[in-house]
């Protein structure tokens with residue numbers, strides 16, 4: 404029985420490993436200590452990678468049905484520990500308990516679903532002389548690096564895809580939110596062969612050690628664009644494969660035909676779920692001038708009735724910013740907006756007292772070239788922007804180095820699809836956001852990423868194509884040829 408409240412150890416070669424040193428994990432709602440997590444040394448990382456390397460040949464040769472069962476087991480274990488895992492998650496991440504369920508329950512569902520996915524085999528040629536087919540083989544040891552905003556779910560995306568396709572794995576959660584993943588590692592020890600699934604936690608050196616490690620074959624990374632560039636640079640030295648899911652500054656375009664009262668609530672959550680700490684949150688909301696004032700009032704009304712506070716307290720639906728560094732960054736953006744005379748429709752003042760709380764802040768039509776519009780805040784700080792001409796709104800939405808996702812809001816599906824097709828992003832939602840499923844490929848365009856996660860395209864990223872081309876048996880051909888030669892004599 405795993406105790407989700409204490410004794411946090413890494414999982415290396417199937418065993419629990421404490422750190423020589425530890426890192427403090429703080430509750431962002433109180434700034435109090437939740438627990439101490441191991442600070443992985445270079446030698447311990449080498450041990451984890453060596454264990455993953457040693458386990459790879461056998462895991463790769465394990466029948467697919469057994470690997471499917473192992474991935475499904477991850478879902479089962481999460482499902483069986485939902486309550487304890489959700490509480491630990493809320494303590495370290497800050498998201499209210501009421502909102503944690505979808506991530507923990509969603510992670511269980513995700514594992515169960517990926518367990519059933521199928522890799523394609525392509526027959527390139529089938530003739531009397533030759534058969535050529537391409538199948539997809541595992542890469543070896545995958546290093547997974549995860550951010551703090553969805554520490555369990557983003558980890559699950561990488562774990563399930565890597566293990567199903569026959570790779571072994573070393574995963575590193577963020578130093579701000581390592582605890583839930585450390586406990587998942589512990590809970591899985593009795594269910595997986597040693598070395599197949601390793602969990603390490605540590606400080607700022609650990610990620611760079613992984614990306615440069617000569618015995619890791621692929622890095623699956625989710626985090627900021629700035630870090631993603633460093634990951635790619637470091638991975639180049641050993642030509643590691645990389646999948647990079649990076650930052651975004653997603654635009655929502657609201658057409659004038661929407662029913663404002665109906666749309667306000669889902670639009671609010673599109674921007675402010677997880678207190679805006681979502682890579683695909685609506686971070687710039689473009690609203691047609693005809694409905695701008697009405698929608699502004701409706702969004703402010705939603706903001707005022709959604710309670711924010713300590714996630715462990717009943718009723719709260721929004722929590723704090725996850726860490727001090729990010730809290731300071733959002734405060735800097737608010738201060739910049741204020742200094743430039745931008746007007747707040749609601750919010751604008753960080754809360755007093757303990758915890759990293761910033762009330763929902765909506766900025767009233769700031770200039771397009773302001774930091775408020777151009778930068779990814781990654782907090783509850785969002786500009787509402789007025790447009791009069793749809794082409795102009797699309798051009799403004801596309802004028803970004805990011806290309807992660809976007810959304811269109813309209814009752815006219817044809818018009819909405821026409822706008823969606825013109826957005827330069829990997830995902831476009833219509834009348835919703837954040838719908839990410841194991842079967843929906845997700846790929847950042849421009850500086851929002853390289854590669855794909857989810858769907859069969861996502862699974863393929865954990866593999867390399869292998870083409871086997873067979874000239875059909877030559878002996879039989881010679882046997883036929885021989886009598887012909889005799890006859891000729």
Ligand code: NAD
Pocket residue numbers: 548549550551552553575576577578606607609610611614625626627628630631633634648649650651681682683779781807847851852
């Ligand atoms: P971050 O880039 O600071 O850190 C992400 C992870 O990388 C952490 O585990 C961190 O310890 C590690 N890391 C830091 N420096 C490293 C280095 N030099 N080499 C290797 N690893 C290193 O990101 P964050 O602040 O944890 O997360 C927020 C960012 O992540 C936002 O920009 C957000 O948009 C993005 N994000 C993207 C997606 C997506 O799917 N595209 C999903 C969630 C978050």
